Amino acid sequence: MLSSAFLSGSPPAPIPIVAKAATVAPVIVTEVRPAAPPEPVRRVVQAYDFETPPPAELFSNSIVPRPGAAEEGNRYCLKGDFSKEYDVQAVSWHNWQKPLFAFTENEELEFDYYLTKAAPWANCSLTDAPNYGLLLESHSPGKWLHARLRLSDFSRTQVGGEIPPTSGTSVHCVVIQCPAIPGAEIYVDNLKLTSKDADPRGSAGNSAPR
Numbered sequence: 001m002l003s004s005a006f007l008s009g010s011p012p013a014p015i016p017i018v019a020k021a022a023t024v025a026p027v028i029v030t031e032v033r034p035a036a037p038p039e040p041v042r043r044v045v046q047a048y049d050f051e052t053p054p055p056a057e058l059f060s061n062s063i064v065p066r067p068g069a070a071e072e073g074n075r076y077c078l079k080g081d082f083s084k085e086y087d088v089q090a091v092s093w094h095n096w097q098k099p100l101f102a103f104t105e106n107e108e109l110e111f112d113y114y115l116t117k118a119a120p121w122a123n124c125s126l127t128d129a130p131n132y133g134l135l136l137e138s139h140s141p142g143k144w145l146h147a148r149l150r151l152s153d154f155s156r157t158q159v160g161g162e163i164p165p166t167s168g169t170s171v172h173c174v175v176i177q178c179p180a181i182p183g184a185e186i187y188v189d190n191l192k193l194t195s196k197d198a199d200p201r202g203s204a205g206n207s208a209p210r
C-alpha cells in the first residue's frame with residue numbers, strides 16, 4: 001500500500017533522525033573476582049644452563065646434547081650417571097667444601113628434566129644427612145618437564161610422620177634421580193635457585209609508628 005504522500009504528489013515528509021537505542025544483551029554478573037596480584041619478581045641467586053661448562057667442582061655429570069625437540073639457543077644439558085651405591089641414575093649439584101645454600105622459606109629450586117619411558121618415578125633430594133626429598137611428576141616420558149620446588153616443601157620421613165627442614169640448615173648437595181632400571185635415563189637442564197625479592201620500598205614507608 002502506498003503512503004498518502006505519494007498519492008497526493010507532495011514530497012514525503014522528512015524522516016526524523018532519532019538515535020536508535022543500542023541493543024545490549026543483559027549482563028549477568030555471577031561473581032566479581034579481584035584480579036590476581038602479579039607474582040613478585042624473583043631474584044636469581046644461582047643459575048646453570050650448561051651451554052658453557054659449569055664449574056667442575058660443582059658438577060661431575062657429563063654434558064650432552066639435549067634429547068627431544070631442538071630448542072633455539074639451548075643445546076646442552078646434564079645426563080644422569082649410574083650410582084652403584086644408591087642404585088639410581090642421578091644428576092648432582094654439590095659442594096662439599098661449603099654449602100650450596102641453606103633452607104629458607106623464600107627460596108625455590110627450579111630445573112627442567114627429561115625422563116625416558118622406562119623411568120617409573122623421579123625425585124629431588126637435598127642432602128646433608130638426613131635427606132629431604134620431593135617426588136617429581138614422571139607421567140610424561142620423552143618430554144621436558146619443569147620443576148619449581150619451594151625449599152619449604154621438602155621433607156624427610158621418619159617415625160611419626162614427615163619432618164620439614166629447619167630454616168638455616170645447610171645444603172651441600174642437590175640430587176635429581178630416577179631408579180637405575182634398564183632403559184631408565186634422566187637429563188637435567190636450566191638448574192637455578194631463586195629468591196623472593198624484598199620489597200624495594202622497605203618497611204619504613206608503611207609501618208606504623210611504634
Ligand SMILES: [Ca+2]
Pocket residue numbers: 049050051074075076077189190
Ligand atoms: Ca641447556
